[in-house]
Amino acid sequence: MAMEPELPINSLLKGKIPGEGTGIEVKKTICSICNPLSHCGIDAYVKDGVVIKVEGTKENPHNAGTLCSKGASSRQYIYHQDRIRTPLLKKGDRGSGEFEPISWDDALDLIAERFIKLKEESGPESVVFFAGYSKWMRPFLKRLAHSYGSPNYTTESSLCHLATVLAARLNYGSPAGVPEISKTGCLVVWGANPFYSNTSKVREILDARERGMKIIEVGPLLTPITAHADIHLRIRPGTSGALALGMAHVIIEEGLYDKDFVENWTHGFEEYRAYVKEFSPAVTEGITGISSSLITKAARLYATTKPAAMMTGASPTVHHTNGIQNHRALTALIGLTGNYDQEGGNYLVPPSYVSVPNGVVTREAEFVQSRPWQEMPPRIGQDVYPVWCKMAPEGQAMHLPFQIRSGKPYPIRAMLAFGLNHRMWAGSDFMLESLKMLDFIVDVDLFMTDTARIADLVLPACSSFERSELKFYQEQHVIWTSPAIKPLGESRSDADIIFDLAKRIAPDDSLMGQGYEACVDWILEPAKLKVKDIKKHPGGYTLKDVKMPPYRKYKKKGFPTPSGKMEFISSVLEEAGQDPLPRFKEPVLSPRSSPEVAKEYPLILTSGARLPMFIHSRTFRLPWTKGLRPDPMVDINAKDAETRGISSGDWVSLSTKRGAIRVRAHLTEIVSPGVVNIYHGYPQADINLLIEPDYLDPISAYPGFKALLCEVKLITEGMRRM
Amino acid sequence: MAQLGFSIDVSRCSGCMACIVSCLDQNDLQGGGLAFRHVTRLERGSYPSVKLSFLSISCLHCGDAPCMMVCPAQAIYKRDGDGIVEVDRDLCVGCHSCALACPFGAPQYPADGKMNKCNFCFERLNHDMEPACVCVCPTRALGFGPLETLAEQKAQKASISILDSLHLWPLNISL
Ligand code: SF4
Ligand code: SF4
Ligand code: SF4
Numbered sequence A: 001m002a003m004e005p006e007l008p009i010n011s012l013l014k015g016k017i018p019g020e021g022t023g024i025e026v027k028k029t030i031c032s033i034c035n036p037l038s039h040c041g042i043d044a045y046v047k048d049g050v051v052i053k054v055e056g057t058k059e060n061p062h063n064a065g066t067l068c069s070k071g072a073s074s075r076q077y078i079y080h081q082d083r084i085r086t087p088l089l090k091k092g093d094r095g096s097g098e099f100e101p102i103s104w105d106d107a108l109d110l111i112a113e114r115f116i117k118l119k120e121e122s123g124p125e126s127v128v129f130f131a132g133y134s135k136w137m138r139p140f141l142k143r144l145a146h147s148y149g150s151p152n153y154t155t156e157s158s159l160c161h162l163a164t165v166l167a168a169r170l171n172y173g174s175p176a177g178v179p180e181i182s183k184t185g186c187l188v189v190w191g192a193n194p195f196y197s198n199t200s201k202v203r204e205i206l207d208a209r210e211r212g213m214k215i216i217e218v219g220p221l222l223t224p225i226t227a228h229a230d231i232h233l234r235i236r237p238g239t240s241g242a243l244a245l246g247m248a249h250v251i252i253e254e255g256l257y258d259k260d261f262v263e264n265w266t267h268g269f270e271e272y273r274a275y276v277k278e279f280s281p282a283v284t285e286g287i288t289g290i291s292s293s294l295i296t297k298a299a300r301l302y303a304t305t306k307p308a309a310m311m312t313g314a315s316p317t318v319h320h321t322n323g324i325q326n327h328r329a330l331t332a333l334i335g336l337t338g339n340y341d342q343e344g345g346n347y348l349v350p351p352s353y354v355s356v357p358n359g360v361v362t363r364e365a366e367f368v369q370s371r372p373w374q375e376m377p378p379r380i381g382q383d384v385y386p387v388w389c390k391m392a393p394e395g396q397a398m399h400l401p402f403q404i405r406s407g408k409p410y411p412i413r414a415m416l417a418f419g420l421n422h423r424m425w426a427g428s429d430f431m432l433e434s435l436k437m438l439d440f441i442v443d444v445d446l447f448m449t450d451t452a453r454i455a456d457l458v459l460p461a462c463s464s465f466e467r468s469e470l471k472f473y474q475e476q477h478v479i480w481t482s483p484a485i486k487p488l489g490e491s492r493s494d495a496d497i498i499f500d501l502a503k504r505i506a507p508d509d510s511l512m513g514q515g516y517e518a519c520v521d522w523i524l525e526p527a528k529l530k531v532k533d534i535k536k537h538p539g540g541y542t543l544k545d546v547k548m549p550p551y552r553k554y555k556k557k558g559f560p561t562p563s564g565k566m567e568f569i570s571s572v573l574e575e576a577g578q579d580p581l582p583r584f585k586e587p588v589l590s591p592r593s594s595p596e597v598a599k600e601y602p603l604i605l606t607s608g609a610r611l612p613m614f615i616h617s618r619t620f621r622l623p624w625t626k627g628l629r630p631d632p633m634v635d636i637n638a639k640d641a642e643t644r645g646i647s648s649g650d651w652v653s654l655s656t657k658r659g660a661i662r663v664r665a666h667l668t669e670i671v672s673p674g675v676v677n678i679y680h681g682y683p684q685a686d687i688n689l690l691i692e693p694d695y696l697d698p699i700s701a702y703p704g705f706k707a708l709l710c711e712v713k714l715i716t717e718g719m720r721r722m
Numbered sequence B: 001m002a003q004l005g006f007s008i009d010v011s012r013c014s015g016c017m018a019c020i021v022s023c024l025d026q027n028d029l030q031g032g033g034l035a036f037r038h039v040t041r042l043e044r045g046s047y048p049s050v051k052l053s054f055l056s057i058s059c060l061h062c063g064d065a066p067c068m069m070v071c072p073a074q075a076i077y078k079r080d081g082d083g084i085v086e087v088d089r090d091l092c093v094g095c096h097s098c099a100l101a102c103p104f105g106a107p108q109y110p111a112d113g114k115m116n117k118c119n120f121c122f123e124r125l126n127h128d129m130e131p132a133c134v135c136v137c138p139t140r141a142l143g144f145g146p147l148e149t150l151a152e153q154k155a156q157k158a159s160i161s162i163l164d165s166l167h168l169w170p171l172n173i174s175l
Helices: A009-014 A074-078 A104-122 A138-148 A162-172 A199-210 A240-253 A259-265 A269-276 A281-288 A292-304 A323-336 A364-368 A386-391 A397-406 A428-436 A494-505 A516-527 A571-575 A595-600 A638-643 B018-027 B066-070 B097-101 B122-126 B132-136 B147-165
Strands: A024-030 A041-047 A050-056 A088-090 A099-101 A127-131 A153-155 A186-190 A214-218 A231-233 A308-312 A414-418 A440-445 A457-460 A470-472 A477-480 A603-607 A633-636 A651-656 A659-667 A675-678 A708-714 B004-008 B038-046 B049-057 B076-078 B085-087 B142-146
Touching: A009 B122, A050 A074, A050 B018, A050 B132, A104 A127, A104 A414, A104 A440, A104 A457, A104 A494, A127 A138, A138 A153, A138 A364, A138 A494, A138 A516, A153 A397, A162 A323, A162 A386, A186 A292, A214 A292, A231 A292, A240 A269, A240 A281, A240 A292, A240 A323, A259 A323, A281 A292, A308 A323, A364 A516, A386 A571, A397 A428, A494 A516, A595 A708, A633 A638, A633 A651, A638 A659, B004 B049, B004 B147, B018 B038, B018 B132, B066 B076, B066 B097, B132 B142, B142 B147
Parallel strands: A127 A153, A127 A414, A186 A214, A186 A308, A214 A231, A414 A440, A440 A457, A603 A675, A633 A659
Antiparallel strands: A024 A041, A041 A050, A088 A099, A088 A457, A470 A477, A603 A708, A633 A675, A651 A659, A651 A708, B004 B142, B038 B049, B076 B085
């Protein structure tokens, strides 16, 4: 639309127009503020070595020029004043918050000296390796841990996403599969809000919707997807399992299930059928709060639309004290209706690299397990959560504070963490105090966080704009980024830190000895891809001829479960002495299960649902994102607010038996009467202070963040700050 | 070149506010209260039948722009051709008359006290680039173009959904 003559230079500079005249260059990089399924392509507008603006990369098929509000704030993220500029060594007592700069060599030598000594004194298992956000360095950290000899590689997946995979694997031996949105006739969105958590997926959903795809939404909150849903099953928090069993009841009673699949490919159907008999629509209505007619309608729509796909969120369905069984119940519906590994249903594509499934075959799984589990001591949590350790390729970090305190079955003494945030743990104060009991903590982070402040050594990581990395997208796009700008201060790439440490603490690992790029080449070998070739395309390129796996792979190979079939009755759980049926249990704290607690704390508390401008704590500190929602707010229904004399914007106290936080009231109908919802991780109003550290699912150890009991009270004049 | 305008597909907008931030980044604004674009969240009804919707607006580059008419310094003008309403900040006296007159809260006053607002990213348009807010929008709710084209597109989309709702042809996609 060139409609004007060339603009004067000051106008071009103001408009940030790239070109020789303005000296503004567009450099290709990626955002890695949120999860690896996104990591949108970014055009960094760089002038004199400084990013002056960002924009989504148009030719990246994943985000196609778009970004979310977090990624659009990248400039404030990479240049934030809280960025750590040099390695820092603690001065004085732990938690004094005083540090002095130290050189990289001295810092890495110090870690090596301590870790080698710890290995001799109390075994390599006494050192924990932990990866929080971002996740891009995970394969290398896991290998480093095992090459050093420690089984204790743990991650933020100890409470996010992995339990959904575990539940599906108990049923199918494999994950539940990717919903094929562009090919499906009906999409069940169960406990997910892709509009705020996976924004690049929403164009596909909206386009499919405009084409006539049906949508069934399940979840206690109203979300942007509700307006597009044909049916919204607005369950009482914590009752997904019952709803799924109720839907199965209708599907089986009405003969709408896939009889061929059930007969030939499932194990334990009769016991399951007998159990779901208990969940008539009327009974299910009583538990979930959804009318029996709506339950029936949803069950029929899902079971009779062919094909139908199910999309579940990363955690809402498993952040419950009965999380694994609830999620087993709802993913069982995929097989029951014949949609497992089916075109337009839930398609099984194994992850290629850092959680992204796109058909490219790699050796990542082999790479990360440099030492087999049998050659290492048991992992953290293995004694208490054996099913977790059997099904998940890492330790269970939720158990970490308990093992630090008990020293059982062996002492934990040190930690090397990337992006550690104690507020991630239920009972976050309990976790912080536990961490302080360690002999030695190293935290690598971009920012000086409250958790970094208690470390012995704090190392500055650089952002995705300042490093090189390999990134795969689900759309079969691949990019090897080059730094768009120089690292801030002395900050370094997480990978460089890991590989420099490998030389010192795992000198026998000759593959790691060759460095990051050589390791990536090794991982990519089966795909015949090489870093040096990928590098030739600065903005990345879309791979051609990726051979996608066939549908219904089980027909050839069976299911990788003990019975070789899809298991309505889980052999693994049976062997572990757990209930093999996907049995529904009330949340430990609910108006039905603990009426005596509910007398004092009558409201159901659900926490952690996504807001568009935040991803956990990562963008709290940026003025642009913070400005969109300046204060922590609790969503409360107008009816509940009225009976408590609360108006919108009032400061209120949100409390459980364990404690109270001060937040503002947001009167809204997105929560139903009796339910309140709050975002997690706020330093000034940390909801996890209100949740007991052992409020956990007994199989996965996932915390019950999404359903417990609380009360909200107006803070009286005298207590008010404003 | 005819009058330019924005379009917003309210059925797609998710209230993600990326458009606000992308504009802050484009224009080096501090955010918080100071922004050229605003997203409003609307809740209608009460439990159990509630409708949630969002609307993103900036300066609408009005036909008879009230801000322009009240400006005592004649700092606000309408560009020939594309009809973009622009402010010459050198002429602005910081009297806030435009803010009083504007029905949409578009005029903003940064630290220097002079009015600033959405200029439709005309420098970008000049270089075949979309306005920053349109480019970033993850749902493709936000669009722009000459007003007649926008009207045509909307009529077309509305017609399709009316026809769809009448079930004149099978809705399910071919597989
Ligand atoms: S934070 Fe936003 S822009 Fe960044 S990767 Fe995630 S979705 Fe994309
Ligand atoms: S970026 Fe698009 S979807 Fe998000 S608030 Fe703005 S107009 Fe709405
Ligand atoms: S057109 Fe440009 S200045 Fe106007 S609201 Fe959009 S980004 Fe801001």
